[in-house]
Amino acid sequence: MPADICLLLEGTYPYVRGGVSSWVHQIIRGLPELTFALVFIGGSRKDYGELKYELAPNVVHLETHYLEDSLRDTKPHPVQFEGKRLEEVRAFHRALADYQGAVSKPELDTQLDTLLRTVEQPDGVNREHFLFGSGSWDFFREVYTRSHAPAPFLDFFWTLRLMHGPIFQLAKIAAQAPEAGAYHTISTGYAGLLGAFLERRRGRKLILSEHGIYTKERKIDLNQADWIDALRPRRSLDLEDQGSSTRRLWIRYFEGLGKLTYRSADPIIALYAGNRARQLQDGADPARTRVVVNGVDVKQFEPALRARPSEVPLTIGLVGRVVPIKDVKTFIRAMHFVIGVIPSCEGLIIGGADEDPSYAEECTALVRSLGLEESVRFLGHQKVIDMFPKLGLLMLSSISEAQPLAVLEAFASGVPCVVTDVGACREQIEGLTDDDRALGLAGRVVPFADPEALGRAAVELLEDPQRWRDCQAAGLSRVRSFYTQESMIDAYRDIYRKARPT
């Protein structure tokens, strides 16, 4: 029996702990009347272990795919294959490269349909044709000569192969994916591409909910990637970055995937107005975009609120994985400042440290070098409901966020927050609408990568019990009025109802 909703999940639930995974888990549990199928896409098997969440009874299907398989078991061998068979792939390229939106939706649909009829079909183009076919070689040369010379051909060749492998693999997955009333992807990228394929193949609606903006995050990753710069002289200060046509190729590839997803999905959901603006900038149709904020089950956190001591605990917590984007080092430096003023204060880092072991080691070394071994502790993953009563403040030092659930959960548990000015954090602390702002400040907002500012803000709240209580009250009112799980679940119930065939 087909599931009601098929969730397309790239690098997240149910194999990775974090905000997005928790959100997915909330949606599934909050809609017990619906059945869910899960299609997980990961990069490499070794990056994912066992399930991190207990699947709810209404999850009726789970399948897992790894993109590394797209280039696996491919022993090079000659394949006779005419280049003109790649016309469907060329057309798809044109659609992917359509930055000005010149290709209309019906044209795009036709190209996708043609591609899906051809790719990985018995008489069509398969992965081996593309990787080893003689006609494919001509295709590579044609594209290179047209748009990528004089960048190194070798880099171009391998990049194009790496890019196309997953396309063939996802087309195959789309042919075998479970039937569902609607498909819901939690990002653009590869999951979004799969969603676009499924929307055409199955004739079902595709829903897109973006937490972070996938395309933006890939661009940032690519801009920071060292391996790309190894392809050109290290001493070059050339602002044109000519040696990195590879970087541009990848950025355009992900931009193309993003646009393709935006054009296939309806609705396109963002967590807050800032991300919606970014979606529009990246090509989303304004008529299809909307904002549905995160929500928390306030009742679930009432025991944590009741368990709070009467005094403000001199404990500051960071709830998040120990990864660079959470900028745990800035938290540690902020704690160094705080402990300089309030020696009895302690810092707790509540989150897994296994995702980026080298970064975790740097953080541990920093704690040692600052002499904070007794005051700052890494607790690993913990149940936040048990931890919040022990915290006087939640500190979020992230360099990039969307709408962190940890802040809302802290509010519901009566914990004010000191956050960096990224994503929707400011509107969580200060409020968005007039009614929301009237509730007051639920903490403090500081610039990112400024440990002293974080530390000063934390000291200000910990040393002033009245101000602390005002922030606590504001946070509680804010989350109860504007960020409830009920309203978020109701919104998605309605979205799913409209998306599924009647």
Add this chain to the structure above:
Amino acid sequence: MEPRTPPSRERISDKEQSALARRFARACGLSLLAGAALAELFAAEALWHDAVSRAVFLHFVCVAATTFGVALALAPMPREDALFVAITCVALVGCLPGTGFIGVALVALPCWFERGRARPLKLIERPMPSFSSEALEGGGALGISSKDPLSHTVEVENRVAAVKALRNMEATRAIPLLRRALTDPAEDVRLLAHAILDRRERNVRAKLEQSIALLASADASPRPNDVKRRAHVELASHYWELAYGGFVSGDSARGVLELAAEHAIAASAHPGERVALLIAIRAFLRLRQLTNAERALSRARQSDVPAALLAPLRAELAFLQGRFSEVDDALSSLSPLSSQKPYVAEVTRFWADRGSS
């Protein structure tokens, strides 16, 4: 706070002498230009009377007099500019008899007047730029020029490319710009700057570990003194970069600067070691340990560290000690290339104007 010493009478006469020398040079330049004009007129008169060889000779005299005259009239100028000016004069005056000289004179004379004119300095209206390295971190001393690749008016993609270019740039130049990029309105720029700074810090800390290990193993090596000297220099340099890069703050920064100074002084105990002294002076200045800075500066002078390298440090020390009249003199030892850097030029001009007013 260090006691302020009154300006010495000798220092004032040195300054007056160099101002006189500049005025004399400009006067000679003007005289040469006048002579060049006469030579060109006589060359024209000779040509009128068919005395070609005399005309050619007088024309060459005009070219030479114009070239030297312009160079003296517009002195002082950097060597590179002087060469360019000379080539232009020779080309224009030599190849365009009559009109070439008129064109050059029309350009040079207004510059001569502008340079000679004393500009009154209104201290209240003109902010005094700080010339310590900390000032660069704020980035606000000069404002943002239209050519500034990190200006918020530049496209985001170009700002991203500019930040990427800082990856391989030397720390003293790259870090202030990266810190400025942390406040960029575009997230892509901020995150890239943060990642680059984070990587730099990681590299410095890794190198620190290696240098600490090197020092620990020095006694066991065949040439312990050489190894110790190298280890001390490296440690001083890495601790300094940690502090300068803003990777430590508050008491930690103080501690790191003290370590930088300690290792620098230890390295400088080895004969011939000069680089470490510069680090020691910088660290003492940051720590506001001015007596130690002065001592290190004196040792650096005795060790024949080039005056151009010591110039900014001498100037900063003089400023911190309240010996304001010595600041201009210290800055005048800067190399022409350094003194033309936008930030440094502003500072140098301020103190030169203050000194001449």
